[in-house]
Amino acid sequence: MRVVIAGGHGKIALLLERLLAERGDQAVGLIKNPAHVADVQKAGAEAVICDLETASAGDVAVLLSEADAVVFAAGAGAGSGAPRKDSVDRAASVLMADAAERAGVRRFVQVSSMGAGRPPRPGSDEVWAAYITAKTAAEADLRARDLDWTILRPGGLTDAPPTGRIQLAPPPVPGGTVPRADVAAVIAGLLGNPGTRHQTLELVGGDSPVAAAVHSIS
Numbered sequence: 631m632r633v634v635i636a637g638g639h640g641k642i643a644l645l646l647e648r649l650l651a652e653r654g655d656q657a658v659g660l661i662k663n664p665a666h667v668a669d670v671q672k673a674g675a676e677a678v679i680c681d682l683e684t685a686s687a688g689d690v691a692v693l694l695s696e697a698d699a700v701v702f703a704a705g706a707g708a709g710s711g712a713p714r715k716d717s718v719d720r721a722a723s724v725l726m727a728d729a730a731e732r733a734g735v736r737r738f739v740q741v742s743s744m745g746a747g748r749p750p751r752p753g754s755d756e757v758w759a760a761y762i763t764a765k766t767a768a769e770a771d772l773r774a775r776d777l778d779w780t781i782l783r784p785g786g787l788t789d790a791p792p793t794g795r796i797q798l799a800p801p802p803v804p805g806g807t808v809p810r811a812d813v814a815a816v817i818a819g820l821l822g823n824p825g826t827r828h829q830t831l832e833l834v835g836g837d838s839p840v841a842a843a844v845h846s847i848s
């Protein structure tokens with residue numbers, strides 16, 4: 631399986647690239663910064679330079695021509711302001727979905743966030759509100775498309791080692807944290823389970839082994 635990952639140098643993306651390479655899949659990381667090529671290659675993936683805030687859907691569709699699946703794992707990141715929540719967390723996901731449709735790539739896993747799907751609480755920090763608004767809009771865009779999408783909403787991400795044990799279910803799942811390594815394992819599982827298409831799933835640490843949790847909702 632050839633999997634194109636938007637935000638290919640992100641923390642989850644690098645972990646996912648390793649998992650895909652280990653099981654014999656071909657990962658392709660779309661990255662903005664040429665200095666990140668070596669890291670992506672070290673993770674076992676092909677690195678392709680593509681700035682998702684300036685590329686056109688046509689440009690990206692060309693990069694998806696041989697792909698079997700798309701993973702949207704990009705994000706504007708912790709230090710960014712409201713405008714980049716819109717240009718990355720929303721618009722770059724819309725761009726990838728447009729490109730997937732043009733290229734005929736049906737499978738699309740979107741990394742969203744717990745908290746998406748409803749308006750930000752009144753009084754929320756402006757940047758957090760922009761982030762949740764962007765994620766909610768990206769989800770709505772994807773749901774409206776004729777693609778085999780799965781929306782994954784992790785809780786708070788940590789860099790702890792993988793536990794291999796999670797709680798994965800349609801909302802509402804009580805809030806919590808989850809290691810990025812477990813998120814990567816769940817994405818790899820979702821890619822291999824097309825029965826999870828058209829589902830919105832929330833993810834935190836829990837008791838269920840990853841494979842069993844993914845299987846149970848497919």
Ligand SMILES: NC(=O)c1ccc[n+]([C@@H]2O[C@H](COP(=O)([O-])OP(=O)(O)OC[C@H]3O[C@@H](n4cnc5c(N)ncnc54)[C@H](OP(=O)(O)O)[C@@H]3O)[C@@H](O)[C@H]2O)c1
Pocket residue numbers: 636637638639640641642643660661662663680681682683684703704705706707708718719741742743744783784785786787788810
């Ligand atoms: N932090 C949390 O607790 C939390 C919770 C739930 C969900 N999430 C979501 O989980 C996802 C992945 O998280 P993560 O920790 O793996 O994120 P991350 O390490 O910040 O990775 C995001 C990646 O997106 C890339 N990116 C940003 N703008 C880009 C552009 N214009 N073109 C191409 N790539 C671009 C970044 O590249 P550069 O490094 O070059 O900028 C970065 O490599 C994000 O969507 C995040 O919002 C986060």
